[in-house]
Amino acid sequence: xxxxxxxxxxxxxxxxxxxxxxxxxxxxxxxxxxxxxxxxxxxxxxxxxxxxxxxxxxxxxxxxxxxxxxxxxxxxxxxxxxxxxxxxxxxxxxxxxxxxxxxxxxxxxxxxxxxxxxxxxxxxxxxxxxxxxxxxxxxxxxxxxxxxxxxxxxxxxxxxxxxxxxxxxxxxxxxxxxxxxxxxxxxxxxxxxxxxxxxxxxxxxxxxxxxxxxxxxxxxxxxxxxxxxxxxxxxxxxxxxxxxxxxxxxxxxxxxxxxxxxxxxxxxxxxxxxxxxxxxxxxxxxxxxxxxxx
Amino acid sequence: xxxxxxxxxxxxxxxxxxxxxxxxxxxxxxxxxxxxxxxxxxxxxxxxxxxxxxxxxxxxxxxxxxxxxxxxxxxxxxxxxxxxxxxxxxxxxxxxxxxxxxxxxxxxxxxxxxxxxxxxxxxxxxxxxxxxxxxxxxxxxxxxxxxxxxxxxxxxxxxxxxxxxxxxxxxxxxxxxxxxxxxxxxxxxxxxxxxxxxxxxxxxxxxxxxxxxxxxxxxxxxxxxxxxxxxxxxxxxxxxxxxxxxxxxxxxxxxxxxxxxxxxxxxxxxxxxxxxxxxxxxxxxxxxxxxxxxxxxxxxxxxxxxxxx
Numbered sequence: 001x002x003x004x005x006x007x008x009x010x011x012x013x014x015x016x017x018x019x020x021x022x023x024x025x026x027x028x029x030x031x032x033x034x035x036x037x038x039x040x041x042x043x044x045x046x047x048x049x050x051x052x053x054x055x056x057x058x059x060x061x062x063x064x065x066x067x068x069x070x071x072x073x074x075x076x077x078x079x080x081x082x083x084x085x086x087x088x089x090x091x092x093x094x095x096x097x098x099x100x101x102x103x104x105x106x107x108x109x110x111x112x113x114x115x116x117x118x119x120x121x122x123x124x125x126x127x128x129x130x131x132x133x134x135x136x137x138x139x140x141x142x143x144x145x146x147x148x149x150x151x152x153x154x155x156x157x158x159x160x161x162x163x164x165x166x167x168x169x170x171x172x173x174x175x176x177x178x179x180x181x182x183x184x185x186x187x188x189x190x191x192x193x194x195x196x197x198x199x200x201x202x203x204x205x206x207x208x209x210x211x212x213x214x215x216x217x218x219x220x221x222x223x224x225x226x227x228x229x230x231x232x233x234x235x236x237x238x239x240x241x242x243x244x245x246x247x248x249x250x251x252x253x254x255x256x257x258x259x260x261x262x263x264x265x266x267x268x269x270x271x272x273x274x275x276x277x278x279x280x281x282x283x284x285x286x287x288x289x290x291x292x293x294x
Numbered sequence: 295x296x297x298x299x300x301x302x303x304x305x306x307x308x309x310x311x312x313x314x315x316x317x318x319x320x321x322x323x324x325x326x327x328x329x330x331x332x333x334x335x336x337x338x339x340x341x342x343x344x345x346x347x348x349x350x351x352x353x354x355x356x357x358x359x360x361x362x363x364x365x366x367x368x369x370x371x372x373x374x375x376x377x378x379x380x381x382x383x384x385x386x387x388x389x390x391x392x393x394x395x396x397x398x399x400x401x402x403x404x405x406x407x408x409x410x411x412x413x414x415x416x417x418x419x420x421x422x423x424x425x426x427x428x429x430x431x432x433x434x435x436x437x438x439x440x441x442x443x444x445x446x447x448x449x450x451x452x453x454x455x456x457x458x459x460x461x462x463x464x465x466x467x468x469x470x471x472x473x474x475x476x477x478x479x480x481x482x483x484x485x486x487x488x489x490x491x492x493x494x495x496x497x498x499x500x501x502x503x504x505x506x507x508x509x510x511x512x513x514x515x516x517x518x519x520x521x522x523x524x525x526x527x528x529x530x531x532x533x534x535x536x537x538x539x540x541x542x543x544x545x546x547x548x549x550x551x552x553x554x555x556x557x558x559x560x561x562x563x564x565x566x567x568x569x570x571x572x573x574x575x576x577x578x579x580x581x582x583x584x585x586x587x588x589x590x591x592x593x594x595x596x597x598x599x600x601x602x603x
Contacts, residue, residue: 027405030402030407033402034403034409037399037417038416041416041420041475042416042419044420044432045419045431047442059434106327106328106331109328110326110327110328110329113320113322113325114324117317118321119314119317119320119322120314120318125329132336132340134591135336135584135587135588136532136535136536136587137536138560138564138580138583139343139563139583139587140580140584141563141580142577143338143339143340143342143577144339145568146346146351146573162331162334162335163335165331166330166335168332170328171332224424225422227539228539231542232568243424243426246424247426250430265424265426268427269423269424269427272423272424273419284418284483287480288483288487
């Protein structure tokens with residue numbers, strides 16, 4: 001599979017469109033279906049964002065009110081006082097950044113070894129990486145936890161970093177990409193006296209920016225949204241992530257202030273939405289290339 | 295195949311074995327930083343799993359060897375039986391539904407309709423949204439009395455709409471719907487990549503032979519995307535067997551609510567292991583999950599190999 005193949009959406013100009021009646025009907029049906037899909041996909045988001053501007057008792061009203069009666073922008077100020085959102089955000093940003101950095105660094109480094117250096121046992125080792133894709137994390141989370149407890153790492157952010165930074169996913173994605181880079185390039189560099197490490201740093205990495213971007217984006221989004229890891233490992237409130245904090249806010253939401261809850265959810269989604277919109281080209285290519293979520 | 299230094303074919307010379315050694319050292323030095331972490335947090339725990347499942351270890355430390363006692367107890371545990379059946383039930387609903395929806399979406403986005411770029415972005419939004427937000431929003435959308443979904447259903451004349459997440463029969467279908475909603479953008483991208491490998495000439499030839507749109511789909515598109523279909527089926531099956539986070543944010547009652555209708559294998563492992571601290575016992579269920587995933591994947595590989603032969 002070619003790693004760099006772009007997903008090009010067909011650009012139909014009006015002129016080359018099929019104008020037969022059957023094709024025209026097909027287009028209309030297709031467009032209606034697309035709009036229906038888009039509505040189904042985006043309505044929950046619309047409801048979430050609108051609810052974040054509602055009054056405390058306005059979220060549930062019969063019949064459903066889609067827009068707030070009065071726009072409660074104050075929810076967005078009160079949230080920072082009523083909850084530890086600032087701390088959760090800080091922890092999540094630290095965690096996502098460090099994990100992304102380590103994953104990209106060690107992943108692309110190892111991928112070079114797998115793609116460009118031939119040595120005995122390499123392919124068996126790679127199969128070992130590949131095989132773990134069929135093994136769900138839930139099946140070995142207990143021994144992993146026991147081990148982390150022996151290292152006294154439970155209830156620390158370090159545990160979350162170690163847990164997520166060395167996945168097989170980064171290695172797999174980067175290897176696919178490196179294999180599309182012609183061998184002549186590194187061969188020429190070797191003749192010029194460059195060592196393997198310099199080839200990785202000075203030739204491979206600059207060429208692999210799209211793949212590195214995809215890996216960084218996917219890792220960041222996954223770490224940001226991770227709920228299970230923090231649920232098992234992070235007990236102290238001071239090291240909670242956004243997801244864990246919001247879930248606890250829900251659970252302890254005795255006053256049932258749902259609009260405030262939606263405010264928190266909206267704030268937690270915004271950074272990821274922005275990052276995704278900026279880098280969605282990488283994101284889509286990365287997933288189509290590797291077929292994996294990480 | 296590419297390599298740093300291509301070894302010449304011939305009798306091994308001292309120079310060649312020196313090169314081999316050099317390559318091995320360089321290769322390992324690249325892989326080692328990642329491999330150390332990978333071995334520590336994935337490989338070693340996977341091996342340890344089988345040992346722990348044969349002990350009565352709890353949160354306080356080393357347990358005693360108890361043989362297959364955990365597995366015997368597991369077979370008679372009603373919660374385990376329910377979670378095993380529910381996991382299969384979820385997979386049986388979720389895998390085909392997600393394939394149909396995401397392939398349909400990919401076909402639409404592969405056509406010359408206007409605005410496909412926008413829809414591609416929209417389709418991805420659920421996938422990048424956190425599971426906590428997804429769980430909460432859908433929980434309220436599905437609320438039997440006040441939720442918008444039942445409101446719409448009543449508007450269309452459904453007098454007695456389902457209780458969804460609070461009902462015994464509808465809780466699992468509701469979770470399947472949410473899960474498909476969340477995942478379809480992701481699998482859609484995989485299908486889209488697959489669709490673009492099918493040569494346009496094949497469609498043209500089929501059209502010349504008078505094949506209608508359904509015949510073209512059945513005889514050109516489906517065979518053309520077989521590798522993608524295989525990949526999606528394997529990934530989706532594993533993802534279904536390990537379903538956990540969505541269940542846990544949607545059923546605050548845990549394994550009890552409503553009447554164990556949505557308890558699944560991963561949740562059982564979490565409940566017995568992390569809530570009740572029975573590490574050994576929970577590990578035996580984890581072995582079952584592990585074997586289920588591996589065996590299913592191997593079977594899928596064999597079927598795929600037989601078909602392409």
